[in-house]
Amino acid sequence: MIDVAAAAGVSKMTASRALRGSKDVSTESKDRVIAAAKKIGYFGNHLAASLSSARSDLVGVIVPSLTNIVFPQVMSGISDGLLGTGFQPAFGVTDYNLYREYELVGRMLSWRPAGMIITGMEQSDQTRKLLIEADIPIVQIMDTDGDAIDYVVGFSHQSAGAEMAEALFGAGRTRFGYIGCNLENDLRAKKRKQGFFDVLKRYDIAITTQLGGILSSVSEGRRLTQELLEQTPDLDCIYFSNDDVAFGGLCYCIEAGIAVPNSVALAGFNGLGLLEGFPGLIATSTTQRHDIGRASAGIITQSLQSPEQLKSRKLVMQPTINLGALQT
């Protein structure tokens, strides 16, 4: 570090601050320090430094899955949000398994992370205990239906499902089918389904048929839509657990010559780029994945630097409903 400071012509303190990405250092000094560090090949020993301060520059991030593009997009937001802050994300994947989540949390805490970002509100009691005792900022993301450990950034899936039911009912649909994949494990998809069904019940509409799949994928959505429409051809609307599954349904309808949305409306969830293949044909709730990731990263850094500036422990970014061609 002394070598870097000397090569850059700044004090050791300034060099140290510049390399940590502190805002107190001018851009010019920062550039000089980075150039000097680069030249010398210096990257310090963050591990030793973090041990002495009993905290590393890692932010632990736990997601349930990488096979749906949603979580990589959240991770991308976190990665962007931490860029230049001196913190680095370390990701772990639970496969929607609560015991694996517990093990991951335990392992990550042994690195003494600066903070943790964890998906959902349904941690086991033991996991919650670990997180509470860690005494670092914890951000639960993607959901707000449940008890917060510390900070929360997300939205209510129950409300999102309810709002979609209202919107489809408002657009004149009355004969509903439902297709959900991986509902055993994907508790947030289950909450959306619950919200959706609650509204229909209030309007005294019975869901005619529903089917469940194990894998959540385009091909599974395609297969289940065919099965559902063969069972119940007079449906005028299908709600799917997410956009991947709904898009598979659309592909089937197009091939089978079933007019979407005139004959049957399809509704998904997430607002994936995939839907732009056939713009407007699938109604969806567009979630702010990247922004939720970015905001959660911001809360970690803010709560470490100036927690008094954080206005609230809960940041709600409710998805917006887009009915596309169904809107008249």
Added chain:
Amino acid sequence: MIDVAAAAGVSKMTASRALRGSKDVSTESKDRVIAAAKKIGYFGNHLAASLSSARSDLVGVIVPSLTNIVFPQVMSGISDGLLGTGFQPAFGVTDYNLYREYELVGRMLSWRPAGMIITGMEQSDQTRKLLIEADIPIVQIMDTDGDAIDYVVGFSHQSAGAEMAEALFGAGRTRFGYIGCNLENDLRAKKRKQGFFDVLKRYDIAITTQLGGILSSVSEGRRLTQELLEQTPDLDCIYFSNDDVAFGGLCYCIEAGIAVPNSVALAGFNGLGLLEGFPGLIATSTTQRHDIGRASAGIITQSLQSPEQLKSRKLVMQPTINLGALQT
């Protein structure tokens, strides 16, 4: 640790081995130790342990992007490959920026990782220098066209492009268009294009038209396919930089009533699940993303435990070509 061993009724050594996921410990003992550790809330201090051994249990993983599902699938393979080994992946994203890659490598090395997995063969000289000097196993993945630093797991993109050109020519196509997105940064897509063009040149076929996009997405593929076919309606084949872009092209053709593959064949790259929306309509090269991730994780652990068992420094998993409905 002593508490855990006592609670589990095993020696401290056994408890330590069990928690590291060692194979020398019986499943029964392992279960007992894990149950005891869980009960006590013990996860050790890996950071301190790793400092004393000058090595942490982190495996640094660097990918260029999270917005195409390919890299999350590789990461999922790495995560699965490290499960139960005592190592944990920490991911970083470069956004295809070589300087960001250099900074990420530097930062990750400061944690003293047990090994590093990095995408591609095109690191800058400075990044290569850091990796070589780190003296830990380095696995470059997803590509084999270039100079290896240490271990390599992937395939030749140049050959993959060439093989697709041979296959399409073999299926009787002669009037080719090309659509590539993000070629400035995605050097592997550029290599596929090069391989593809080289073969056509050998057969004395000129590519009639080509178009480039910045973002690689379904909607960009859709837009560019419309533009390309309006410019050159008599094409009988389009090669795309990947499946997302090709799928957007298919969506346009279906809506415009252009018969695929009879009138125009579409060829992508990756073998994404997306293609199952319209099975067989897009020719593709199916890559083993998950297996490449898993194998690279295996090489890291193997080279730390028993390097003599590693047969080769280069593992080639060439994609298989699937022509779908184009196959006669």
